[in-house]
Amino acid sequence: MTNEEIISRLEKTLKSSRLGHSIGVACTAANLAMCHDVSLISKAFRAGLLHDCAKYMKDDESIEFCDKHDIELSKYEIAEPALIHAKMGVFVAKNDYDEHDEEILDAIRWHTTGRANMKMLEKIIFVADYIEPFRKILPNLDEIRAKAYKDLDKCVVIIYENSISYIREKGRCMDPTTLEAYEYYKK
Ligand SMILES: [Fe+2]
Ligand SMILES: [Fe+2]
Incomplete structure (x- = not known):
């Protein structure tokens, strides 16, 4: 599928604000790739x-x-269903968008929690999801945006710090992958 075909299909399923966010993430991810690994621009x-x-x-x-589709869910995903769209996204990308690139599918799979030792494309999408231009203003967003273009790993650490304190503040269920990844990047 071409990018244009993807966008017109997304237009049919997503709310317009979600589509705007997705385009924001796509542009931001491409920019991050220009900065950190030019070979990933179009995949990003x-x-x-x-x-x-x-x-x-x-x-x-x-x-x-x-x-229905035999996608196995962890108890954390059942407790926090907002996490599920990452796993489901891999299925939908393959079946509805004919996307089979493993790097792209992994970036979709891990965009909500991240994970320890992320590949470059996973990290780019994880960060772009947080900093894209239409994102509602979050604590330290200016600092995080600047950091993303200078030191991606440090930027990941700050995003985790924010997300973990948000999850704790709201009393939400934390996927252990998030904590593991935070410990990994903090070092
Ligand atoms: Fe998401
Ligand atoms: Fe997103």
Whole structure:
């Protein structure tokens, strides 16, 4: 599928604000690739467009969808269904968008929690999702945006610090992958 075909398909399933966010992530990811690894520019754009391609279902529909398609869910994903769209995104990207590039699929898979020792494209999408231009203003966003173009690993650490304190403040369930990854990048 071309990027234009992806966008017109996304237009049919996502809310317009989600589509705007996805385009924001795609452009930001391509820019980050220009800065950190030029060989990833077009994959970064594509992964950015697709990263939230499954984010159009309600919580119970997501759980049903996974059940129907044999997508295994952890107890953390069941407790925090907002996490599920990353795993489901891999399925939807393959089946509805004919995307089979492993690097792109991994970037979609890990964009919500990140993970220890992320590949460059995974890191780019993880960061771009947080800093894209249409993102609501979050604590230290200016600093995080500047850091993203200077030191991607340090930027990942600051994003984790923010996310972990947000999850704790709200009393939400934390996927252990998040903590593991934070410990990994802090070192
Ligand atoms: Fe997402
Ligand atoms: Fe997103």
